[in-house]
Amino acid sequence: MKPFKYTRVTDATAAVRNVSANKDARFLAGGTNLLDLMKEGVDDPTELIDIARLPLAQVRSANGGVQIGALAKNTDTANHPLIRQNYPMLTQAILAGASPQIRNMATNGGNLMQRTRCTYFYDVSTPCNKREPGSGCGAMEGINRNHAVFGWSQKCVAVHPSDMCVALLALDAVVKVQDPSGKQRSIPFSEFHRLPGDAPENDNNLKHGELITAIELPKSNVAAHSYYLKIRDRSSYAFALVSVAAGLEMNGSTIRSCRIAMGGVAHKPWRAAAAEKYLTGKTATDENFRAAAEAEMNAAKPLEHNKFKVELGKRAIVHALRRAANPKTV
Amino acid sequence: MSDKPPDEIIYEELTLDESALLEEVLSELGESRRRFIGQSSMAVLSALVLEFVAKRNALAGTLEPPAYLPGVADENAVKVAFRVNGLEKAVSVDSRVTLLDALRETLGITGPKKGCDHGQCGACTVMVDGRRVLSCLTLTAQCEGRDVTTIEGIAKGDKLHPMQAAFIKHDGFQCGFCTPGQICSAVALLQEAKNGEASYVTPDVARKTASVQLSDEEIRERMSGNLCRCGAYPNIVAAIREVHTGRPTDPVPGEIAGSKGGAV
Numbered sequence: 093m094k095p096f097k098y099t100r101v102t103d104a105t106a107a108v109r110n111v112s113a114n115k116d117a118r119f120l121a122g123g124t125n126l127l128d129l130m131k132e133g134v135d136d137p138t139e140l141i142d143i144a145r146l147p148l149a150q151v152r153s154a155n156g157g158v159q160i161g162a163l164a165k166n167t168d169t170a171n172h173p174l175i176r177q178n179y180p181m182l183t184q185a186i187l188a189g190a191s192p193q194i195r196n197m198a199t200n201g202g203n204l205m206q207r208t209r210c211t212y213f214y215d216v217s218t219p220c221n222k223r224e225p226g227s228g229c230g231a232m233e234g235i236n237r238n239h240a241v242f243g244w245s246q247k248c249v250a251v252h253p254s255d256m257c258v259a260l261l262a263l264d265a266v267v268k269v270q271d272p273s274g275k276q277r278s279i280p281f282s283e284f285h286r287l288p289g290d291a292p293e294n295d296n297n298l299k300h301g302e303l304i305t306a307i308e309l310p311k312s313n314v315a316a317h318s319y320y321l322k323i324r325d326r327s328s329y330a331f332a333l334v335s336v337a338a339g340l341e342m343n344g345s346t347i348r349s350c351r352i353a354m355g356g357v358a359h360k361p362w363r364a365a366a367a368e369k370y371l372t373g374k375t376a377t378d379e380n381f382r383a384a385a386e387a388e389m390n391a392a393k394p395l396e397h398n399k400f401k402v403e404l405g406k407r408a409i410v411h412a413l414r415r416a417a418n419p420k421t422v
Numbered sequence: 423m424s425d426k427p428p429d430e431i432i433y434e435e436l437t438l439d440e441s442a443l444l445e446e447v448l449s450e451l452g453e454s455r456r457r458f459i460g461q462s463s464m465a466v467l468s469a470l471v472l473e474f475v476a477k478r479n480a481l482a483g484t485l486e487p488p489a490y491l492p493g494v495a496d497e498n499a500v501k502v503a504f505r506v507n508g509l510e511k512a513v514s515v516d517s518r519v520t521l522l523d524a525l526r527e528t529l530g531i532t533g534p535k536k537g538c539d540h541g542q543c544g545a546c547t548v549m550v551d552g553r554r555v556l557s558c559l560t561l562t563a564q565c566e567g568r569d570v571t572t573i574e575g576i577a578k579g580d581k582l583h584p585m586q587a588a589f590i591k592h593d594g595f596q597c598g599f600c601t602p603g604q605i606c607s608a609v610a611l612l613q614e615a616k617n618g619e620a621s622y623v624t625p626d627v628a629r630k631t632a633s634v635q636l637s638d639e640e641i642r643e644r645m646s647g648n649l650c651r652c653g654a655y656p657n658i659v660a661a662i663r664e665v666h667t668g669r670p671t672d673p674v675p676g677e678i679a680g681s682k683g684g685a686v
Contacts, residue, residue, distance in 0.1 A: 095498050098517035098563045120564075127520070127559050128540050140517070142564060167553075171619045173630055180628040187622040191647025192614070193607065194541060196553045197560065315628065328622070328646035419626075 093130045100142040104270055104303060110141045112272035112301030119143050119303060121163060122198040124190070125206040133216045134207075134223055144199075148305055151175065156311040162201030162268075162304040166256065167192070169200055179312055181337055184320035185259035191329050201304035204257060204267065204284065207295060208250035208359075209331050210239065221247045222292040237397040238333065241405070242358040248292030249395060252285060252360050253331050259320055260307065261361040262337040262353035268306040269298065276305070285360035292359070314339030314351060319415035322355075323408055332356035334405050336364075336412035345375050352384075352413075357392070357405060364388045367409060376417040378410065385409035500563045506531060507575025515562050522546045522557035525572060533573035533602040537649075544648035547603035548572045554610035556647075573602035576609060585609050588661035592673050596652035607648045608662045614644070615666065636666055 098120075101107045111117045117139035118126060129135040148163040151172040158174045169175055170186035190198065212218045212230030219228035231239050231249050239249040265281040285296045298304075318339035324330040335355035341348045350371050352364035367388035374380045385406035392402045498517040505511065506529060513528050522539075525531040525548070537545030539558045546558040549571040576583040585608050588594070595601040615634045620627045623643045624634070636644070641662050642655070650658065657673070664671055 093518045096517055097498055098500050098561070100563070100566070120561075123561060123564065124541060124556070124559050127561065131540065140561075144564060167619070171617075171630075176620065176627050176630050183620060183627045184622060187620060187624075187627075191544065192611070192621075192644055193544060193547055193554045193556045193647045194559075197555050322622075328643050 094133075094136040094138075096130075096137055097139045098142065099139065100145065102145060104143075104146055104148070104305065105274060107141050107143045107146065108270055108272050108274075108301055108303050110139070111303075114139050115300060117141060121202040122165070123202075124194050124198045125202065129207060132214055134214060143303070148201075149199075154308065157309045159268075160200055160307050160309070162306055163199045166190075166195040166198045166200065166203060170195070178315050179259070179263060179309055180315060181318035181320050181339055182256070182259040182263060182309070185255040185322075185335075185337060188320060188322040188332075188335070189255040200256070200307055203254055204260075204296070204304060204307075205298075206253060209253045210250035211235070213250060222250060222288075222295075225291070225293050232395075235397060236395040238331070238356075239395055239398055240358050241392040241394045241398060241401045242362050243287040244359065244393070244395075245288045245290065245292070247290060248288035248359065250288070250292070250359060251356055252295070252358070254361070255320070255322060255332065255335060255355055257281075257285070258335055258353045258355035258361045259337045260309075261363055262339055262351040263309055263312055264351075266308040266310070267304055268308060270303045270305050271299065272301045278308075281361075282363060288359045295359075312339070313341045313349075314416075317342050317416045317419065319412050319419070321408055321412040321415065323404060334401055334408045336405075336408045338409070338412040338416040340376065340413070340416050342376065342417070347371050347374055347376055350413075352388075352409065354388075354405065354409075357401060364409065366391065371413075376413070378414065381410040381413040382406070384413070502562050502566050504565045504568045504570060506570045507572060513562065517561070517563055519562050520558055521548070521550075521560040521562050521565055521570070524562040525557060525570070531572055531574055534606075535599055535602060537600065537603075542649075543600070543603075544607060545600050545603040547606045547648065549606055549610055552610075552613070554607050571606070573606055576605065583609065584665045585612070585661065588665045589658070592657045592661040592664070593654070594658040594661040595650070595654050600648060600650045600652075604645070604648045604650065604658055607645060608658075608665075611641070611644050611662065612666060636663075638663065641666070 099110060111119055116137050118137040120126060120140040120142045121144055144163060146163055148161040150161045151164055151169060151174060152159055153174060158178060160169050166186050170183045176183050210231055212220045212234060213222050218230040221227060221229050229248055236249055240251050261281050267279040267281060267284050269277050269279060271277060283297060286294060320337050322332050322335040324332055332355045334357060337353045339351040350368050352367050354362040354364055367384040370384040370387045371380060389402050389405045394402055499514050500517050501514045503512045511529060513524055515524055515528060522534055522536060525534055534548050534557050535545040537543035541556050541559045546556055547554050548557045550568050577586060585605050589605060615636050618631050618633050621640055621643045623639050638659055641659050
């Protein structure tokens with residue numbers, strides 16, 4: 093690990109000022125991803141600004157929904173009564189990620205900021221346009237079993253690793269950000285992360301020095317019919333091959349509206365808009381679920397080693413929708 | 423006397439292994455080979471090696487640099503005061519030093535183990551303010567004022583913690599390397615269950631209960647951050663089940679074969 097200066101701050105304005113002033117400075121919250129990246133030499137900040145003790149860890153009711161602080165721990169967010177009752181899909185998604193130890197350390201803001209686990213990104217001896225722009229993509233011609241089937245570019249085929257973010261996207265969350273001038277701005281979740289395009293080094297649309305302060309969840313009408321399904325190589329403590337956050341607003345057996353998002357398939361959490369469109373107004377049957385899954389996954393563009401994700405994605409969508417529609421019977 | 427610049431002489435005189443070591447010294451000091459060559463002499467090389475040794479010592483937690491190195495101090499040293507197993511501790515370490523390394527190298531508390539050092543195995547698990555965390559992904563600097571409990575702080579004097587006794591009774595280990603992390607994790611798990619915390623395999627997370635009775639499936643999911651290369655999992659589950667339920671059970675041959683703990 094390269095040497096760095098460590099500073100603990102007690103107010104957000106100082107934090108933002110310190111990081112803005114040095115392009116090689118980073119915010120340090122839980123540190124579960126950043127420290128690992130620094131040990132691997134993937135990131136080498138000269139300065140860490142420890143924000144963990146800023147008063148941004150509340151989970152509270154706000155504007156008919158719930159606001160979760162950027163520095164609330166993943167564990168506390170998942171287990172908060174407001175989240176468990178109103179957004180059980182978010183609880184499940186958070187608890188599907190990492191391990192209890194890591195969730196006790198990791199913060200909500202940090203979860204949004206975590207970097208891809210693409211092995212070529214992590215291995216500094218291989219080319220990676222995300223780590224070193226212009227060096228090439230090791231995964232494109234390499235082993236790309238875990239990589240994207242939607243929205244990738246010639247520059248990058250990596251996927252976003254978060255489970256929590258998949259549920260936040262399905263729930264239409266809004267990210268609250270403080271910029272270096274002290275102004276607050278709001279970023280719809282769907283516009284927070286980005287596709288790789290020609291600049292895979294940018295995972296999201298935050299500017300350097302901008303600090304996530306909170307995440308707002310609008311009132312949800314899918315709490316009674318929602319599920320987060322995660323498919324991975326082992327039964328726990330692994331990143332998703334494919335995951336699905338599904339929420340249904342039911343009227344009898346008719347789907348009044350639905351929310352479906354996927355993880356493990358793209359550079360950002362992926363909204364399954366085609367599946368949502370197909371299902372709206374239809375009855376909740378396996379046939380309709382399968383047709384919706386086909387509508388979504390038939391647009392996938394798999395790579396050499398991840399063609400299995402197309403059929404796996406379809407089955408995962410069907411399974412998640414079935415669980416969401418019949419929470420008591422499965 | 424050769425007319426070559428002194429740095430090239432140095433490089434020429436080194437074996438391949440010595441050259442590699444020199445490169446390592448330079449990179450650890452943040453010194454480039456080019457800059458080194460530009461200013462190099464045997465004297466500079468000696469000074470760099472001494473500085474390297476000093477930094478190594480600082481990383482290992484030696485508070486005072488050796489007397490023969492006047493003026494060598496770490497520019498990124500941080501002073502941290504915290505409690506470990508109930509005792510007040512104050513250390514001065516390089517900002518890069520993790521809690522795991524401070525415990526093991528500076529304070530001599532070697533229960534927490536360095537397995538992967540990347541947050542993937544759980545061998546370094548300790549409790550900070552009562553919650554299980556990974557000490558390999560925690561900077562010492564982040565622990566100012568915190569209360570750290572390691573495996574060394576779990577027993578009450580000579581009386582083992584029930585979880586320690588249960589691990590022995592049920593043979594919850596073979597080589598023992600992951601065991602301190604397993605037991606710290608298991609002790610924290612008991613409290614999490616008492617708090618009613620959910621896991622990914624909890625059937626109805628929307629219904630929050632005061633405490634949770636854990637099935638074997640729940641225990642396995644909640645212990646998934648602690649790997650055991652010897653594969654003592656069925657016996658670890660049996661040990662945790664016994665302490666969690668409060669119902670003593672005899673170890674049975676099935677535990678060793680894995681059939682008992684394996685039922686979902």
